[in-house]
Amino acid sequence: MTRAAEVRFENVTKRYGGTAKAVNDVSFTIPAGTLCTLLGPSGCGKTTTLRMIAGLEYPTEGRVLIGGKDVSALPPAERDVSMVFQSYALFPHMNVLENVGYGLTVSRQPKAKVREAARAALDSVGLSGFEERLPSELSGGQQQRVAVARALVLEPSVLLFDEPLSNLDARLRRRMREEIRDLQQRLGVTVAYVTHDQAEALAISDKIIVMNQAVIAQEGTPRDLYEAPANAFVAGFVGEANRLPATLSHRQGDMAQVTIGSATLSLPHRGAAEGAVQLAVRPEAVELLDVADPATTLRGTVAKAAYLGGLMEYTLTTEAGDVFVIDSHTQRQRGVGEVVGLGLGQRGIAVLPA
Amino acid sequence: MRSAGLWSSALALAAALLLPWYMVQDGILVLSFSNGGWLTDPDGAPALGLILTDGRWWLWPAVLAPVLGLVAALVPLPRPTRSWLFLLAGGVGLALLAAQGWSIGPRGWMILWLQGQFGETEARQYGIGWGGTVVSAALCVLFAAGFAGRGAFRGDAFTATVAVVLTIAIGVFTALPILQMMAGAFRDAGGAFAPTSAVTRLVDDRLWSLGCLAGAPRCGVVWNTLLLALLTATGTTALGLAFALLVTRGRLRLARPLRWLTVLPIVTPPFILGLGLILIFGRSGLLSQAASAWFGIELGRWIYGLPGLLLAQLFAFTPIAFLVLIGVVEGLSPTLEEASQTLRADEKITFRTVTLPLLLPGLANAFLLGFVESIADFGNAVVLGGSFNVLATEIFFAVVGAQADAGRAASLSLILLVLTLVVFFLQQRATGKKSYVSISGKGDAGLPPPLPKGVRRLCLAVAGTWAALTIGLYALAFLGGFVEVWGRDYTPTLRHFVKAFSIEGGQFTGLAWNSVLTTLELAAISAPITAALGILAAWLFSRTRFAGKGALEFATLLSFAVPGTVIGVAYLAAFNLPPLELAGTGAIIVACFVFRNLPVGLRSGMAAMAQIDGSLDEASHTLGGGGMDAFRRVVLPLLRPAIVAGLTYSFVRAMTTVSAVIFLVTAETELATVFIVNRIINGDYGLAISTSLVLIVLMLVVLGVMNLLVGSRRIGRRAVAVTAASPAPLPGAVA
Structure with missing residues (x-):
């Protein structure tokens, strides 16, 4: 499959009925052959966006382009797009083979070819031997695979997933997401993938588009979003972050002085103005120190400590507020009430406008 | 495109x-x-x-x-x-x-x-x-x-065609005749425009008098109609529910026969039930004569009026409620009830808090149907009404009686329409926007729970009594076809059948042949058209949004709410002139059948559609299927029970209806029902009953064949492994 196509939104707005906008003036590009996740809390407009790619909804304003072609007004059947639904939407009255072959059947392909292609697609998701089963006779994971096979059989240039793993258990979810990623890499197809699970998004995406309240909060690679969140929403939604009040001063080049509690750090200011700012601090970016220099480190008291096997989780009380810390030094366990220094480097800390 | x-x-x-x-x-x-x-x-x-x-x-x-x-x-x-x-x-x-x-x-x-x-x-x-x-x-x-x-209708030519054709068809065959009729309400007897006479007629004391509460002999026609409709709708809904629950979940050995029993009243021309009641409870009826001979009690004329009419309507319309409700009960996902039971709700609480609320749209639907059926019923009212006048008979007599006042008939129809409107909106509010999707795209499994003991007993008692009454009514009523003269000479004879259906030298010389064959032909033409239009309309209304959808839906329902007599007169007036000159042809009767029965097909289709998850259609669309593929390959197979119901119902309605077509038939297109009514008017009960009997047998045969052909829907729910009388396999067995 080499026909992967680019998906582009140009100033797309979707209104239902009155003035409430489900999607508000959204523009983005999903490069051909990449896996792009639409990430956000429920009601943020990500599913509406996906449905507009599929053609199940039409934009009120703006254009949707697939492979450079304006498809804004095209019905789903005329777009080179397949979709895997959250509920899988397997036809309950057809067996697995009929479900998978459906797309070819309705495009009037000869029966033998339909059967052959459907078998091949089933084989590619590891479900050979299940052809005659009805959907109700399959487990959740198997239904999921049938839904994927059904979408793949048409060799679409864009494949859409609407929260495909939300009905599966955690272990299966991890395996299925790896399978989806493998499949996408193997076929080189463009995938748009809706999820509200940030770990899932980080794990499989080439690119993530974070949406909040009908607009794009930030887009970029998983690393961009995690290490340089554009705003407090993204910092909090993608991965965990402590948000601490701080003061910014002495801007010089890219760097500035940031004062938090008694400590002063030198950090990239990322465009923030002098004055009050927020610091987004990743839990694993804090180094716990026995000896602390008050000019460069915060001091904190251990309020909670939990042993999680591979790592320790602490909640520390500091003068800048409570700080949640993940520490991989499980051998050096710190008890509740112990006073420690919080070493803050440059990695895993981002300055955000207050 | x-x-x-x-x-x-x-x-x-x-x-x-x-x-x-x-x-x-x-x-x-x-x-x-x-x-x-x-x-x-x-x-x-x-x-x-x-x-x-x-x-x-x-x-x-x-x-x-x-x-x-x-x-x-x-x-x-x-x-x-x-x-x-x-x-x-x-x-x-x-x-x-x-x-x-x-x-x-x-x-x-x-x-x-x-x-x-x-x-x-x-x-x-x-x-x-x-x-x-x-x-x-x-x-x-x-x-x-x-x-x-x-870009309208998702750019799909099939969907657009369905919408446009439906709109034009409903406009020409439902809205146009009725609007012409309504315009008649504002004309005086001579046909001139006279709004004041309309007002006079609308506030007429004969319509609105509450005199009976104060001891006067009778109340206004409107109150009579409302009272009867309320009682009938409540009764039929309760009975229909009892039957539907028993048949699907009662784990009864008798589930099959019960299904067939409920079908009998549907395949019976309406006035036959009235006639049967008279033969039993009338003044020379079996029971009345027995009571008088053995106990010296004179039962008198109680059967003529509200009690008899209500009884006849309950017999006649319960099967409709049953047909509506059985589809809903069968479509109910057992998973929800199983979920409830795992949440520490016992069978009784589950039934009350999950099953019943999920059945609400179906119940509201059945109630609405019962209500409009009752106010539109003409056959029973004219046979059993006595001095208890309802709107349908008032309209009939206003048209054909000594009054011959088309304006008054139109005014009465106007009131009837407003009543229907109110019921319609109440029903819309009752079911609201709640979604009761049960057949999701995710294959589900589970066993429907058995009925709680109390509910089961209640259902059995109600349904049992009703069933016994039905059997008795039919047995006795049809004996009338095999005796010389009911009430006087009970000598067994077959001469009524010979008179109706004799064949001599390869010629159909029997009196009833012509009308029975015409009826079969026209019903067979109209049933598939009705079912197809109804299912298409249901699909359109539940899967697409477009301007004027609500109005179209209401217009579709309209012809059902208007009494057959009015439809008949309206059709005659509207299609007597070019360019649509249909009067006197079989086409006008087929059109009348189709558009009068369309609402039932539509309703049962809608109820079924509400339980099919929309993502199934969407999946078909994204897989390259057009509107026609989604309809034909996905929706249609899942709608089989609704299609069977639609086909069945439109066929039997076409075979048994009398009020609407009594104005439309000619000597060439005489229908069996009209033939039977004329025999009853002539007092020839034997001939009437024997023709009815043949009609009923014919219908049962056709229905059985239809049921076999359409088959049942296959979605792989686990079969209920109980006794031999598994209720699962044949949702369409009603048919």
């Missing part, structure tokens, strides 16, 4: 060039086809022939519009331009054809203003025939294809 425009234009053009434009009095086969003579014969010529040889220039749109459509489809054009041309060709072509049709009639100009404008015309036009019909229908499709090309 392009292909739909192409073939519809081609079809329209072919019809305009080849098919006779006007209706050919003696059938299309009398024309001389061999030498092409029909092309210029003024009676049988197609549109082009009439234009060229008879100077009928106003028929040009029939030729030019398809040509324009054809050009637009064949010439490479950008999509928007082509769509505009389709819209233009279809829309303007249709509008012009309709305008000329209603302007020039059998006596020249039909509208005085036009005559003043253009002077007298020599042109005469009669009803349109195959040519006019096919051209108009094809132009509808062309118009729809244009709509779809503009």
Whole structure:
């Protein structure tokens, strides 16, 4: 499959009925052959966006382009797009083979070819031997695979997933997401993938588009979003972050002085103005120190400590507020009430406008 | 979109060039086809022939519009331009054809203003025939294809065609006749416009008097109608629910026979139940005579009036509630109930808090149907009403009685419509916007829980009594077909059957043959049309959003709410004149059957559609299926029970209806029901009952075959592994 196509939104707005906008003036590009996740809390407009790619909804304003072609007004059947639904939407009255072959059947392909292609697609998701089963006779994971096979059989240039793993258990979810990623890499197809699970998004995406309240909060690679969140929403939604009040001063080049509690750090200011700012601090970016220099480190008291096997989780009380810390030094366990220094480097800390 | 425009234009053009434009009095086969003579014969010529040889220039749109459509489809054009041309060709072509049709009639100009404008015309036009019909229908499709090309209906030509055809069909065959009838409410007896007389009639004391509460002999007709409808609707809904629950979840050995028993009243012409009640409870009825002979009690005429009428309607309409409710009960996902039970709710609480609320849309639906059936019922009311007058009989007597007051009939119809409207909106509010999706795209499994003991006992008691009564009623009523004269001479005889259905020397010499065969033919033509239209409409209404959907839905329901008598009179008035000159043909009866029974097919389709997750359609769309694929391959197979119900119901209604068609039949198109009513009027009960009996047997045979052909839906829920009488496999067994 080499026909992967680019998906582009140009100033797309979707209104239902009155003035409430489900999607508000959204523009983005999903490069051909990449896996792009639409990430956000429920009601943020990500599913509406996906449905507009599929053609199940039409934009009120703006254009949707697939492979450079304006498809804004095209019905789903005329777009080179397949979709895997959250509920899988397997036809309950057809067996697995009929479900998978459906797309070819309705495009009037000869029966033998339909059967052959459907078998091949089933084989590619590891479900050979299940052809005659009805959907109700399959487990959740198997239904999921049938839904994927059904979408793949048409060799679409864009494949859409609407929260495909939300009905599966955690272990299966991890395996299925790896399978989806493998499949996408193997076929080189463009995938748009809706999820509200940030770990899932980080794990499989080439690119993530974070949406909040009908607009794009930030887009970029998983690393961009995690290490340089554009705003407090993204910092909090993608991965965990402590948000601490701080003061910014002495801007010089890219760097500035940031004062938090008694400590002063030198950090990239990322465009923030002098004055009050927020610091987004990743839990694993804090180094716990026995000896602390008050000019460069915060001091904190251990309020909670939990042993999680591979790592320790602490909640520390500091003068800048409570700080949640993940520490991989499980051998050096710190008890509740112990006073420690919080070493803050440059990695895993981002300055955000207050 | 392009292909739909192409073939519809081609079809329209072919019809305009080849098919006779006007209706050919003696059938299309009398024309001389061999030498092409029909092309210029003024009676049988197609549109082009009439234009060229008879100077009928106003028929040009029939030729030019398809040509324009054809050009637009064949010439490479950008999509928007082509769509505009389709819209233009279809829309303007249709509008012009309709305008000329209603302007020039059998006596020249039909509208005085036009005559003043253009002077007298020599042109005469009669009803349109195959040519006019096919051209108009094809132009509808062309118009729809244009709509779809503009992006309406998700750009799908099939969906657009369904919407446009349905709108026009409902407009012509439901809205138009009824509006004409309503306009009659504001005319006086002479036909002149008189709004004040309408007001006088609307506030008439005969309608609104509450005198019976104060001891007067009777109340107003409106109150009578409402009271009866409320009692009937409540009763039929409760009975229907009891039966549906018993049959699906009662784990009964008798589930099968029970299903068939509930079918009996449906396949019975309505007045037969009334007649049966009279034969049992009437003054010379079996029970009354027995009571008088053995106990010296005179039961009198109690059966004539509210009690008898209510009883007859309960017998007649419970099966409808059952048909509606069984679909809903069977579609209920057992998973939800299993979930409830795992949440520490016992069977009783589950039934009350999960099962019943999930059945609410179905219950509201059944109640609505019972209500409108009751207020529209004419057959029972005329047989058993006595002095208890209801609106339906008042309207009938206003039309045909000594009063012959069309205005009063129209005013009464107006009140009836308002009543229906109120019920309709109440029902909409009751079911609200709650979603009761049960068949999701995720295959689910589970066993429906058995009924709670108390509920089961209650259902058994209610249904058992009702069943016993039904059996008794039928057994006794049909004995009347095998005795000399009921009430006087009980000697067994077969002479009624011989009289009705004798065959001598290969000739059908029996009196009833003609009407029975006509009935079968017309019912067989109308049932598939009704079912198809109903299912298509249900699919359209539940899966697409478009302006005017609510109005269209209501218009569809309308013909069901209006009593058959009114529909009959309205049809006669509306289709007695060109261009739609259908009076006296079988076509008007088929149209009447179709549009009168459409709402039932629609309703049962809607109830079933509400339980099929919309993502199934969407999945089909994203897999490259057009609207037609989604409908044919996904929705249709899942709707089998609803289709069976629709087919069944429209067939038996067509076979048993009398009120609507009593005005529409002619000697050639006499229907069995009308034949039977006439025999009853003549006091020939034996002949009436024997004909009814044959009719019923015929219907049962047809229904059995239909049920086998359509089969049951296969979605792989685990079968209920209980006794031999598994309730699972045949949702359509009702049929």
